[in-house]
Amino acid sequence: MAPGPWSADLDGETLTVGIGWLGRADLPLRLIARVSRLAWPWWAGIGVRLGRGLVAFVPASGPTALIELTEPIAVRAPLRWHTRRVVIAAEDVDGLIEAVAEARRAF
Secondary structure, three states: OOOOOEEEEEOOOEEEEEEOOOEEEEEEHHHEEEEEEEEEOHHHOOEEEEEOOEEEEEOOOEEEEEEEEEEEEEEEOOOEEEEEEEEEOOOOHHHHHHHHHHHHHOO
């Protein structure tokens, strides 16, 4: 029973992150206050992780992007959870950060 594909898609107004049926977050670009790098530690676990004040979508430890929002949003992790910080792992973390920052400047 695999959780499904990992994805991070950026359209004109939203960054959508998903891990199959395990979790999904739709991050409106207008609510993104800051994007930065974060080293996700091995001891924090993998998959959809809930932490104090954040939700993480991570398949492995290592570099991730930390998205900080101006207000809380509801995400599915796999149950409904509210957060202002989302951690996202990607093959190209710097490329994800640059793409989100560039898209955010349009607002």
